[in-house]
Amino acid sequence: MSPRIGLSTASVYPESSAHAFGYAATLGYDAVEVMVGIDSLSQQTSAVKQLAEHHGIAISAIHAPCLLFTQRVWGTEPWGKLERSAEMAQAVGAEVVVVHPPFRWQKEYARDFVNGIAALEESTGIAFAVENMYPWRASSRRGMEMYLPGWDPSAEPYANTTIDLSHAAIAKSDVIEMAERLGPRLRHIHLTDGSGSPKDEHLVPGRGGMDAAAFLRHLTKTGFAGEIIVEINTRKCGSREEREADLRESLEFAREHLAVATP
Numbered sequence: 712m713s714p715r716i717g718l719s720t721a722s723v724y725p726e727s728s729a730h731a732f733g734y735a736a737t738l739g740y741d742a743v744e745v746m747v748g749i750d751s752l753s754q755q756t757s758a759v760k761q762l763a764e765h766h767g768i769a770i771s772a773i774h775a776p777c778l779l780f781t782q783r784v785w786g787t788e789p790w791g792k793l794e795r796s797a798e799m800a801q802a803v804g805a806e807v808v809v810v811h812p813p814f815r816w817q818k819e820y821a822r823d824f825v826n827g828i829a830a831l832e833e834s835t836g837i838a839f840a841v842e843n844m845y846p847w848r849a850s851s852r853r854g855m856e857m858y859l860p861g862w863d864p865s866a867e868p869y870a871n872t873t874i875d876l877s878h879a880a881i882a883k884s885d886v887i888e889m890a891e892r893l894g895p896r897l898r899h900i901h902l903t904d905g906s907g908s909p910k911d912e913h914l915v916p917g918r919g920g921m922d923a924a925a926f927l928r929h930l931t932k933t934g935f936a937g938e939i940i941v942e943i944n945t946r947k948c949g950s951r952e953e954r955e956a957d958l959r960e961s962l963e964f965a966r967e968h969l970a971v972a973t974p
Contacts, residue, residue, distance in 0.1 A: 714935055716965045717742035717771045719901070719942040720753060722958060726951075728753040732762040738959050742771035744809070744940045747796065748781050756799045763803060771938045772807040772840075772899065773800045779814075789813065789820045790827065797835040807838045807899055807938060809873050812858040821859035825867050832870060840899040842873040843889065845882035845911075865892040873899040875942070876921045877913045880905025886921060887929050897935065901942040902927075902965055913944035915957050916964045927968035939965060 718740045720731035728750050735743050745759055752758045754776075763770050775796040776784035785792045796808045810828070813821035828839045844862035847855045856862070862882065864872040872893050878901075879886045890897050904919030905912045916923040930939075941961040948954040 713969055714900075714930070714937060714939045715741035715769075715771060716902075716962060716969075717744050717938055717940045718958065718962075719744045719746055719774070719940050720750075721746040721748070721774070722941055722943050722945060722961075723954065724750075724944075724946060726954070728759070729762055732766045732768060734955060734958050736766040736768050738955070738962055740768070740941075740962060742769040742938065742940075744772040744774055744938075744942070745770060745799075745803075745805075746774040747776040747784060747799070748778070749784065754784060756802045759799070760803050770803040770805045772805050772809055772940065773797075773803070774809040775811075777811045789817060793831060793839070794835075797831065797837045797839075800837050801835065805837075807840050807871070809840050809842055809899060809901075811842050811844060812860065812862065812864070815857050815859050818859070824860060825869065828869060838871040838898055839869075840871040840873040841867070841869045842875055842899075842901070843878050843882070843884065845878045845884075847909075863889070865889055870896060871898040872896050873901060875901035875903065876916070876919075876923055876926065877901070877903045877905040877911055877942075880907050880919060880921050881909060881911060883907060886926050890926070890929060890933070898937045900930070900935075900937065900939045902939050902961065903942050913942060915943050915961050916941075917960075923964070924968045927965065931969050939969070941965065 718735040720728040723731045841864045847857045904914040904916045945954045
């Protein structure tokens with residue numbers, strides 16, 4: 712079977728998570744990934760579940776609140792945030808929680824992160840797919856390592872991982888090579904694009920330099936059976952119609968290069 716193509720609620724910001732479910736249902740996405748963030752609705756399991764039921768669309772993943780601007784969402788204790796993310800995933804029928812590696816200053820959290828993630832997977836039955844990040848850099852020069860134990864999940868023995876093409880663009884990573892290193896441990900994809908600038912651009916796939924089309928064809932060739940989630944930045948869209956056009960283009964791009972027929 713072909714992978715499901717889902718929409719991240721982050722893709723419609725500054726519109727709300729409720730709008731994301733509406734776009735996904737209207738455009739024909741297969742599922743939604745909920746980014747738990749500053750949108751209060753995204754933090755409420757009952758509200759998220761009601762949205763999925765109302766629109767008749769599945770929730771494929773929960774993105775834990777581990778970004779810089781969500782450091783205080785669901786408290787400040789990182790393991791508690793992951794446990795709560797797993798509880799939400801279980802309640803809404805999602806099998807995956809997406810998580811970033813710890814920031815360098817979260818030393819206690821980082822110290823046992825690899826083993827802690829494995830223990831959470833064992834105790835909850837949820838896959839914690841650790842996402843690739845990138846060195847922080849203010850220019851094209853060498854960057855600073857801001858994640859522990861590191862930004863490349865293929866360097867650690869995680870059972871489940873996520874590849875994000877925008878993050879890979881900043882790190883100047885070859886995503887096909889990364890996917891090959893990960894093998895069956897690659898569970899989740901954030902489909903987007905990037906030009907290679909120091910900014911986390913999250914471009915519409917095909918508008919950057921990551922050759923997202925070749926990456927999707929590689930996934931098909933290797934029998935990838937995880938989730939593919941469109942996670943793009945539409946903040947600069949001047950209207951709802953423009954945002955909808957970007958979301959539609961991203962979905963059609965994914966279907967075309969995964970050889971999935973458009974309904």
